[in-house]
Amino acid sequence: MEVINQNVFVHSFRGIGAIMLLAFSSFCFALPQLAGSKTAYHYDTKQTITPTPKGYQAFYINHIGRHGSRYISKSKNEEIAYHTLLLADKDNQLTDSGKLLLKQVLYIKQLNNNHYGELTDLGRQDIGLISQRMLKNNPTVFKGHNIAVISSTSPRAKETAEIFVQPFKEKYPYIHVTTQPENEQTLLRFFNYSPAYDKYKQSKVVKNALKEIKFSPKTIELSQTVAMKFFTHNFIEKLNVGMDIGEYNSIKTEDFSLAVYQLYQELESLPTEVLVNHQLNFDDYFSEQANAWFNTVVTAKNYLQIGPAFDANGIQIKIAAPLLRDMLMTADNAITSNNVDANLRFAHAETLSPLATLMEIEGTAKVAKTLFDYPTVWHAEKIIPMGANIQWIFYKSEQAHHPILVKILLNEQEVHLPISTQQYPYYHWQDVKQFYTNKLNQLGLNENQPDIDILKKLK
Numbered sequence: 092m093e094v095i096n097q098n099v100f101v102h103s104f105r106g107i108g109a110i111m112l113l114a115f116s117s118f119c120f121a122l123p124q125l126a127g128s129k130t131a132y133h134y135d136t137k138q139t140i141t142p143t144p145k146g147y148q149a150f151y152i153n154h155i156g157r158h159g160s161r162y163i164s165k166s167k168n169e170e171i172a173y174h175t176l177l178l179a180d181k182d183n184q185l186t187d188s189g190k191l192l193l194k195q196v197l198y199i200k201q202l203n204n205n206h207y208g209e210l211t212d213l214g215r216q217d218i219g220l221i222s223q224r225m226l227k228n229n230p231t232v233f234k235g236h237n238i239a240v241i242s243s244t245s246p247r248a249k250e251t252a253e254i255f256v257q258p259f260k261e262k263y264p265y266i267h268v269t270t271q272p273e274n275e276q277t278l279l280r281f282f283n284y285s286p287a288y289d290k291y292k293q294s295k296v297v298k299n300a301l302k303e304i305k306f307s308p309k310t311i312e313l314s315q316t317v318a319m320k321f322f323t324h325n326f327i328e329k330l331n332v333g334m335d336i337g338e339y340n341s342i343k344t345e346d347f348s349l350a351v352y353q354l355y356q357e358l359e360s361l362p363t364e365v366l367v368n369h370q371l372n373f374d375d376y377f378s379e380q381a382n383a384w385f386n387t388v389v390t391a392k393n394y395l396q397i398g399p400a401f402d403a404n405g406i407q408i409k410i411a412a413p414l415l416r417d418m419l420m421t422a423d424n425a426i427t428s429n430n431v432d433a434n435l436r437f438a439h440a441e442t443l444s445p446l447a448t449l450m451e452i453e454g455t456a457k458v459a460k461t462l463f464d465y466p467t468v469w470h471a472e473k474i475i476p477m478g479a480n481i482q483w484i485f486y487k488s489e490q491a492h493h494p495i496l497v498k499i500l501l502n503e504q505e506v507h508l509p510i511s512t513q514q515y516p517y518y519h520w521q522d523v524k525q526f527y528t529n530k531l532n533q534l535g536l537n538e539n540q541p542d543i544d545i546l547k548k549l550k
Contacts, residue, residue, distance in 0.1 A: 125382055125383055125386035125472065126356040126359045126386070126472060127356065127386055127389060127390035127393060127471040127472055128390065128393050128440050128471045128472070128475045128476065128477075129353075129356040129357055129359055129360065129477065130359055130471075130472035130476040130477065131160050131213060131217070131359040131360060131476065131477055131478075132159070132160070132217040132221070132476050132477050132478035132479070132502070133476070134220065134221075134224070134502075134503055135504075138504065140228065140505075141498075141505060141515075141516055141517075143486060143517075144486070144496065144514055144517055146488050146489045146490060146493070147486040147487065147488050147489075147493075147496060147517075148231045148486060148487065148489075149229045149231050149232045149484050149485065149486050150231060150232055150429075150485055150486065150487050151232060151422070151425045151426070151431070151432065151433065151484075151485040152225065152229060152232055152432070152433040152434075152482055152483065152484050152485070153418050153421060153422050153425070153433070153434050153482070153483040153485070154225075154433060154434060154435045154436060154480060154481070154482050154483070155414070155418070155436040155437075155438065155442065155443055155446060155480065155481050156218075156221070156251070156255070156435070156436065156437050156438075156443070156478065156479065156480035156481075157251075157437075157438065157439060157440055157442070157443050157475060157476075157477065157478060157479040157480065158210065158214070158218075158245070158247040158248045158250075158251040158437065158438075158439065158477070158478070159210050159211075159213075159214025159215060159216075159217050159218040159247075159251055159254070159477055159478045160210065160211050160213045160214030160217060160359070160360035160361075160477040160478065161208055161209060161210050161211060161214055161247050161360055161477070162202070162203050162206040162207055162208060162209050162210075162211055162360065163199075163203050163207060163208075163354075163357050164207060164208040165207065166200075166203070166207065167339075167350075168350040168351075168353045168354055168357075169196060169199055169200055169203065169350075169354060170336075170337055170338075170339070171336055171337070171339055171342055171346060171347060171350040172192075172196050172347065172350045172351050172354060173193070173196045173197065173200060174336045174337040175330070175334070175336050175342065175347050175350075176189060176192060176193040176196060176321065177193065178334070178336065179321075179322050179323075179326050180193055182326065184322055184323040184325060184326035185321060185322065185323075186320065186321055186322065186323070188320045188321055188375075188376070189320070189321035189322055192321055192351070192376070195369070195370065195371055195373070196351075196354065198369045198371060199354060199357075199371065202361070202365070202369070208245075208246070208247055209246065209247060209250075210247050210250055210251065210254075211360045211361055211362065212362050213360060213361060213362045214247075214251075214360060214477060214478065215250075215254055217477070217478045218251050218254045218255055218478055219254055219255075219257070219258070221255070221478060221480060221503070222254070222255040222256070222257070222258045222259070223258050224503065225482070226258055226259065226262065229484065232432055232433065232484075233259065233262075233263070233432045233433070234432055235262070235263030235265065235266045235432075236266065236267065236430065236431070236432055237266070237267045237268075237269065237430060237431045237432060238256070238259060238266065238267075238268055238269070238431065238432050238433045238434075238435060239268075239269040239270075239271075239421070239431055239433070239434045239435065240252055240256055240268055240269065240270050240271075240435045240436075240437075241270065241271035241275075241278065241279065241435075241436050241437070242271075242279070242436070242437040242438065243276065243279045243280055243437065243438040243439060243442070244276060244280075245438075245439065248279075248437045248438055248439065249437075251437045252435070252437040255435065255437065256268060256435070277413060277542035277543050277546060278413055278414050278417055278436070278542060279414070279436060279437075279438040279439075279442050280438070280439075280441075280442070281410045281411060281413055281414060281442070281445075281542070281546055282397075282410060282441045282442070282445075284410075284542075284543055284546040284547070285406065285410045285546040285547070285549055286547060287406045287549055287550050288406050288407060288410050288549075291405070291406050291407060292396055292407075296401070297395050297396065297400075300391070300395060300462050301391060301392060301395065303462070304387070304388050304391050304462055304463065305345065305349070305388055306345065307463075309384055310345055310349075310384065310385075310388055311344070311345055313348070313378075313380065313381045313384055313385070314344045314345040314347070314348035314349070315327070315331075315344060316378070316381065317348040317351070317352075317376060317377065317381060318330065318344045318347060318348055320376060327344060330342070330343060330344045330347060331343060331344050348385070349385060349388065349389060351373070351376065352377060352381075352382075352385040352386075352389065353389055354373070355373040355376070355377065356386070356389070358371055358373065359477075360477065383466075386466075387463075387465075387466050390466075390471050391462060391465065393440070393444070393471050393475070394459075394462070394465045394469055394471070395407075395462070396441075397440065397441050397444040397445055397475075398444055398448060398455075398465075398469055398471075398474075399448050399455070399456050399457060399458045399459075399468075399469060400458070401458065402458065403448055403451075403456040403457070403458055406549060406550065407445060408445045408448045408449050409449070409534055409549050410445060410546060410549060411442075411445035411446040411448075411449045412449065412531055412534050412536055412545060412549070413536075413542040413545050413546065414436075414442070414446055415446060415449055415450065415527055415530075415531065416531055416536060417542075418434075418483065419524060419527060419528065419531075421434045422434075422483065422485065422497075422520075422524075423524070425485070426485065426495060426520075440471075440475040440479065443474075443475055443479050443480075443481060444471075444474060444475045446481065447474055447475075447481060447501065449530070450481075450499075450508070450527070451508065451509045452481075452499065452501055452506050452507075452508065453506050453507040453508075454468075454469070454470065454473060454474065454506075455469070455474055455501075457469065473502070474501070474502075476502065479501075479502055480500075480501075480502060480503070481499070481500070481501055482499070482500040482503070483497055483498075483499055484497065484498045484499075484500065485497050485520065486498070486517065494519045494520065494521065495519070495520040495521070496514075496517040496518065496519060496520060497517070497518055497519075497520045497523055498516045498517050498518070499516070499518075508523065508526075509526075510522050510523055510526050534549070535548075
């Protein structure tokens with residue numbers, strides 16, 4: 092039976108106290124459903140798995156995963172929120188809600204201190220469960236021979252890899268784990284090696300689009316509504332003009348409100364008992380409308396920089412080409428040599444999202460009519476939550492000469508590809524391979540080009 096997140100802390104308590112804590116957290120600390128790429132990983136234990144075609148069995152998995160839930164990676168939002176509230180408090184211009192928020196933000200600062208960017212306990216738990224399910228759901232794949240593991244040099248990605256591999260080592264003490272040298276990062280951090288992509292991120296087109304949505308009338312109006320919960324009218328008037336807050340210049344009301352909102356989203360990464368113990372409940376600060384719109388604003392950067400943006404074949408997607416090529420090549424090698432159970436890769440949202448769009452997985456590659464409309468076609472929380480993963484699961488028949496089949500999972504859910512099949516979610520591997528090889532050829536790739544050369548030449 093699957094273990095849900097809240098059960099983790101229940102077992103550390105005894106008796107009626109644990110039951111009361113669980114009930115209290117369930118009904119009073121409902122976290123936002125819209126947390127974009129900060130959304131905690133969720134696995135639906137009731138989902139159905141399509142039966143394997145008769146006569147077939149799984150024999151190999153090709154995988155790419157994001158690290159698990161983490162502490163805030165940068166302190167900017169908590170610093171803006173904390174110092175703005177502190178300044179208002181010194182001038183006696185905080186409401187009761189403002190005084191409570193100041194205490195809550197201080198707790199958040201204390202929790203994050205010395206942990207910025209590290210995995211949280213919830214993140215560690217979720218990664219372990221994904222790994223355990225992979226083992227349990229694919230018993231014919233893992234024979235205890237060999238798995239190939241590579242990760243980004245980021246500490247949280249490396250720890251994610253270690254946690255993921257641990258169940259394999261426990262089940263197969265003599266399994267051989269092949270790891271990639273740390274200086275070979277172009278496969279997983281391709282976004283750091285493309286001059287054209289750097290130029291795109293810094294372009295006026297992207298910057299102006301983000302400014303347009305951040306400073307839209309709707310953002311300003313809702314920011315005022317949120318600020319009124321915390322500050323006196325006089326302080327809000329000053330904040331509307333712009334104030335120097337700590338090391339940040341000309342912070343305005345929308346900057347403050349969006350900073351607090353992003354702290355609200357970040358709470359998803361913390362175990363429920365931490366939220367309960369520190370009374371970190373931001374639900375009353377944001378209306379349903381504000382929650383939905385602020386999520387649209389802060390997640391727009393993901394949509395533009397690592398999503399389909401204005402062109403689902405743009406440079407922000409093309410840069411995943413070396414990774415897609417590697418997955419095709421490693422799959423072919425596994426099929427031919429039959430000497431590896433799985434290729435496991437661990438990286439970031441910036442790695443996984445462009446790959447998903449390049450693969451044209453359903454729900455990842457549609458371009459919105461305008462930036463304001465992108466939530467109608469693209470959902471970061473469904474594509475790149477914490478712990479996000481793409482799995483290619485390969486199947487072979489007991490009968491000679493029958494085709495190799497492959498099933499694609501996005502976050503452990505079966506998904507459609509833009510490729511014909513008579514037995515969804517199973518596709519003929521040769522059809523899938525040909526489709527993606529054609530895409531790579533259209534980008535001018537060939538098998539002999541080093542990854543770094545590809546990334547430098549992409550436009």
